[in-house]
Amino acid sequence: MTGVRKPVVSSAEPSVKDRRAAPLPVPPDEAETDDHQRKDHMMLLSRVAESVYWSSRYLERAEATARLMRIHTEMFLDLPRHVGIEWSPLLAVTGSGEDFDAHHGEATEDAVIRFLATDPSSSASIVSAVSAARANFRVTRAIFPNSSWEELNRLFLWIAESRSVAVDRRTRASWMDRVIRDCQVLRGLLSSTMSHDAAYSFMEIGRALECADMTTRVLDVQAGVLLAQPVASEGTVATYADITWASVLKSLSAHQMFRRAVRSGISGPEALRFLLRDPQFPKSVEHSLTRISRALLELPRYDAAMQRCAEVQRLLVDAEVGELAGEGLHEYVDQLQIGIADLHSALTETYFVRAAESVQRQSSDALMATA
């Protein structure tokens, strides 16, 4: 029902109690509505919560993948021909390198774009993400406003009939823009017409978690490559470092906000710090986690998930971002991703497990525990 999911890494590390785990103080008049809200919690089915969460993740994934390809193409146009830009990093970011290699030959521009945009047999493609979002939306239609279903359905139908447009470099940017814009219109529609209830909280959590995940992936692949280059050298990479760092920021829609927040020029460590720790930028890992913890407060039984969330936040606080480079960055991002996967597992165990599945899940958990 929920289609292909990213692999979830389970962790048995003891959890760390965090200051953020305590509920925020509630003003008296809001406390009075507490009863009403509790009823609302009881009435959100586990299955519905899970589908809402996944449809939100898939939607975010579609949008992020489109942005990634859009910016990579732009960078390709900016850089001189002899630099020779690779398309395989896009596969690495989306974690689909192995899947690509199994079915395709060389990672040429056309092959990679087709694989990530319009290939329905590729689970990393935009068309697969939108179709999975739609499938999850469909089974939970009852709780989404009708207009949002129509919006998503329209995007789905349009993608199906405009496949060739995505690959052609002349029309690619506008295709990607349309995907991004339609995803955002849908978000806007949901935010303004759907009750901000427990289901909405799961949507927020799904979106923020996918966003944090995507940001760490981009950093891991793109920034890792750049930081490995000797900054002081007169080589080509250093010459165009500004463009490439700007591309990393742009692929997360962070360029303009970065310039506003950070008054100096673009440097590796500054960009890294911004994308990991900026408290105000919506796609920073820090901000995503804050959104998750806020949304969790609206839900019952949030302790386990809140603890996992706090653990990832602790990683952010403790990191010496300025010193991260190459292998160090890679290891650090790994830690973050394990933390995010643990958070996902906590959400699943607390909120999504149903009767028929619990036996199965327990046994697979047991397998993992012994592995």
Next chain:
Amino acid sequence: MTETRGNDLRRRQGAVNDDRAPGDIGVLSPVRWDEYTSDGCWDEMVADGKSRPECAGVAEHLASLSLQELGQRQKAAELAIEARGITFTVYSEAGNIDRAWPFDVIPRVISASEWRTISAGLVQRLTALNMFIEDLYGDQRVIRDGVFPADLLADSVNFRRQCIGMKPAFGVWAHICGSDLVRGADGTMYVLEDNLRVPSGVSYMLENRAVTKRVFADLFRHLDIHPVDGYPARLFDLLASLSPRPGEVPTIALLTPGVFNSAYFEHAYLAQQMGVHLVEGADLMVDDDDVVSVHTIAGPARVDVIYRRIDDLFLDPEVFRPDSTLGVPGLMRAWRAGNVALANAPGAGVADDKVVYAFVPQLIKYYLGEEARIENVPTFLCLDPVQRQHVLANLREFVVKPANESGGYGVFVGSKATDEDCELVRAQVEADPRNWIAQPIINLSTAPTLIDGSLRPRHLDLRPFILSGRTSYVTEGGLTRVALREGSLVVNSSQGGGSKDTWIVDSAGSGL
């Protein structure tokens, strides 16, 4: 009054140069009722080149449009259907395919006065059928009094022993029923069958109206067309009234087999319209106290009423098919203990049998002391040697149907059959006479339908929905299904059928 209107139409159209075939670019082809005929059938819109009184307003409006304009409206309707994601699922060897819901923009019109009679007849029918079901699972007076043969009940595949002695609220077992109505060549409306198990189609009735309102907004302003959108609220009220915990806000769930079921669209649609939970079997559990709960993000929560859209045999693996994963173990325990209401009640399908159908007029007489207000199609029971002999000797004149199939499967139509088909059905009937009935072929009524840019008569039926509880409710009209192939009598959407919006129109107010 209609006479004049008909003449007016002809005059107006006569002024238009109509030498060119429809579809010619640049020349608009008028809609001409005087050239429209439906040979040997009752047409719902037109008689002798003139519109029927209740259709006058619609016919006149259509005649003011060109066929090209109608084509554009049809296109607009199809786009709206696609955009709204109105689909139905076809099972095929290549997997399940979602198809856009087939829809014809020309509405099918029934007069309000005729509909009043039909509604009353449907309520009468369901009242008797519910009393019959209650009786079968109770004292079986109907058998002792010799009205319904005991051996027919003994052979029934839909009689559930597990339901004996149960007394559901208001004595109602079949809370939601979809009865199929057809009109014969003389204009008589017949009930063709009653679907008492898990009838579907009502969501398409509602969506057809929503689409028609978009494309014929102008007409709705000028005609008094009875609204249909009250259905979900009525259904919700009915379900709520069944709660075993009166006084508390009931928790209601619609139990679906899941997204791969052909009617899943409808399940999701109704759950959304009513604001109830759409659940699958795995979402529910029954504890040792025989109470049904649903898994929520805050833990289990009690469920009071389940509108189940899965067949009896899949409901509860503890009682029925043990291999069923669609249902909920223990659901029958909970129902028997009175802790949860199920709609329709398990076992209600015993009256959804084409052999029982043949007895409905007698059942109405027996339980209510009244004559049936809507006629049955004359039905021959193959179980009876004399009737069987007659059917087998005149196979070409009959439709022969298995007693317990739905969706139009296994139906033999004598007039279209090959010699081999005849031999096959003869062998089947002789092997298991209880399971076969025969009815004279009814030349279903037609209505104008937009086919390749022109209006052609196509056969149709009508499925209204009847709600029974403390009170009864009948939809305003229902789902009209239309056979899009010329001459075809098969209206099922899985077999090339389409649909139309159905308008119950106050004739008095039909002037433009």
